[in-house]
Amino acid sequence: MEKDPHFREKLHNTDMEDIKQGKLAKELDFVSHHVRTKLDELKRQEVNRLRTLIKVKQDMNGEKVDHKALLKQFEHLNHMNPYTFEVEDLDRLIKSATNDLENFDKERHEDFKRYEMTKEHERKEHLKTLDEEARQKEEEHYEEMKKKHADHPKINHPGSQDQLKEVWEEADGLDPNEFDPKTFFNLHDTNGDGYFDEQELEALFTKELEKVYDPTHEEDDMMEMEEERLRMREHVMNEVDTNRDRLVSRDEFITATNRKEFLEPDGWEVMLFIFLLLGHQSEHSERKFLTAQEK
Template identity: 55%
Template structure:
């Protein structure tokens, strides 16, 4: 939400020519971002077999879930922890955030956010005992779930709105209220304290 709002605020401050130029730049960045191969659903058969073949250097037709699990259980503790799960998504993330040379800090931050989303999604689907790790048994069982063979793809941050119109409007109001407080704070530290308490009371 903050990224969308900051983009809108930046456009508001520009004149008509600057706004048109910036919008064209944003549209081109979005076009480049969307020009990528299909992103597999996290934990699907196709996604894991791509890792097996391209990342692990194994023959695709020889895919073995138990061997795959042990290959990625790097510290050998019998479970895939969050970092080990995240390593499974590098190929998919490369499709989204490595297809053009002018990758910036914003793209790197979105890559991290996307990785977190994929990790949380897979853990939610596979972790049955709630310890936020994936055991060998949980991993094997997940291969019998509907989503394993049915690769529904993945909607990334640019494809999927992560918030409703009502949530965005509320965020806008909070953002602008806090921005006003910051301006007033620069003139009066005492007034700032009262205003911060007032804002906190409103949104508590």
């Protein structure tokens, strides 16, 4: 739909709350005939896909079909009219996508927590298979890895002047004394649409993450590195994305660079995930987790 000039302009100029309330969906009536025809085709394909999925579920031997759960997969469109894409379909899609985006970070946190807990559980189970001497050596090695991972250069606060200047100097090859926020934005707005999306923001943190994580080092977990990248992005979005559309506009970025927090940021500590997370786990929580793993 963004290929339609009218809709693209409305999308970029509409407040997120208005989008959630369905006001943007009404603009569907003004998009070009070519775009509407393509949307009709895509809706028919999606309805056929979902119907096929339900039929396969029904045909599977010995499986009880949860019809309510299956029909929920149609909630993002009006399947009672399977032939044309209408305003109601766009409204449903927007609300479904908005809900998914709002829950994305929360679900990611939970997924990563499960990953870390599983990793620690497997480590402890491995220790049980060792004799006393080998277990002692393994624990000493583990403590050594923790210390090595914690020993890294200072991490600049994500989105601060110091952090962006480092990108400007080391990645862009420019003089840090000539740092200019507008030029920086244009350089890193890689698709030239006037916004930093989540991927463009996350790319800005690579230099900081390389100070802590090295794929050739045993103590550095690349899964943790990517979680830290997303944590940095989430932090900057919360600070800079004032209209909560999950995009940082040029104006939002320039406004942020004039704040005291940009010029004089607080410190930033990369989370030592597994040690912070598991260090606060109660015995009850651990038993609950182990029971879930067994199931």
